Amino acid sequence: MDKVEIAQDEVVAIDAIALGVVGLKIAFVNVFGVSHEDGSWTLIDAGIPFSASRIKSWAKETFGRPPNAIVLTHGHFDHVSGAEELAEVWDVPVYAHRLEFPYLRGEKEYPAPNWAAGGGVMPLMSPTLPRGPVDLGERLRALPEEGAELTLAELPGWTLLHTPGHTPGHVSFFRESDGTLLVGDAFCTTKPESFFAANFMQPAELHGPPSYFTSDWEQAKASVRKLAALRPATVAPGHGKPLAGEGVAAALERLAAEFEALAVPENVKQGSEPRHKES
Numbered sequence: 001m002d003k004v005e006i007a008q009d010e011v012v013a014i015d016a017i018a019l020g021v022v023g024l025k026i027a028f029v030n031v032f033g034v035s036h037e038d039g040s041w042t043l044i045d046a047g048i049p050f051s052a053s054r055i056k057s058w059a060k061e062t063f064g065r066p067p068n069a070i071v072l073t074h075g076h077f078d079h080v081s082g083a084e085e086l087a088e089v090w091d092v093p094v095y096a097h098r099l100e101f102p103y104l105r106g107e108k109e110y111p112a113p114n115w116a117a118g119g120g121v122m123p124l125m126s127p128t129l130p131r132g133p134v135d136l137g138e139r140l141r142a143l144p145e146e147g148a149e150l151t152l153a154e155l156p157g158w159t160l161l162h163t164p165g166h167t168p169g170h171v172s173f174f175r176e177s178d179g180t181l182l183v184g185d186a187f188c189t190t191k192p193e194s195f196f197a198a199n200f201m202q203p204a205e206l207h208g209p210p211s212y213f214t215s216d217w218e219q220a221k222a223s224v225r226k227l228a229a230l231r232p233a234t235v236a237p238g239h240g241k242p243l244a245g246e247g248v249a250a251a252l253e254r255l256a257a258e259f260e261a262l263a264v265p266e267n268v269k270q271g272s273e274p275r276h277k278e279s
């Protein structure tokens with residue numbers, strides 16, 4: 001697997017990504033807070049296990065009030081683990097795409113990971129990976145799925161994009177007014193081996209979605225194309241640093257155009273791992 005290089009001056013601070021958009025990196029994954037004009041805000045993703053108290057204190061310091069909702073890009077354990085506790089404490093709904101529901105209602109586990117996809121972090125994590133699926137119970141709500149413009153009342157000014165491939169119901173969020181794009185795990189801005197690197201050591205470069213857990217590579221490619229077509233000015237991923245600047249849209253276009261070479265793992269290309277996994 002290769003990468004698209006990013007000029008280091010296009011890295012932006014996670015606590016000042018774009019107007020009203022801030023993030024928090026916990027271990028190897030980011031969560032985001034998006035503020036709205038009326039003073040409310042929305043939490044995007046909810047981190048790894050045992051991050052709830054960290055997110056809670058960050059939210060208090062940063063926003064001084066609970067969010068209006070928690071919105072999930074997808075249901076992987078590193079994006080949802082704080083959701084149950086936080087939703088309870090804050091008394092807010094948790095939104096996700098309906099195709100993620102089986103994994104968020106305790107009904108189903110994601111397909112087995114492709115351990116041989118290369119890159120080092122997840123095997124190290126494997127002893128701590130939660131076994132059973134998450135169950136968000138009654139608080140879980142479905143994101144809108146149909147219509148020309150998919151929007152959510154809690155996220156005014158943002159468009160929802162279904163970007164499947166990494167998981168069936170993966171979604172991304174785009175604010176057209178300033179070209180800010182939150183991509184979850186549709187792609188990363190660091191290589192998986194660098195997920196745990198100290199901040200200054202973590203080089204910014206575009207990579208495909210985290211490969212161990214990506215279940216459909218054809219869809220993943222189509223989703224990166226869809227995101228590249230937006231020509232974003234700022235991108236903030238679940239893994240890696242947020243980026244902003246002139247070169248971002250061009251770099252994303254290159255990732256989309258050369259997706260096979262840059263993102264699809266060797267054992268998928270060679271056919272020893274299927275391109276589409278039963279989910």
Ligand SMILES: [Zn+2]
Nearest residue numbers: 076166185213
């Ligand atoms: Zn994921």
Ligand SMILES: [Zn+2]
Nearest residue numbers: 076078185238
């Ligand atoms: Zn992730």
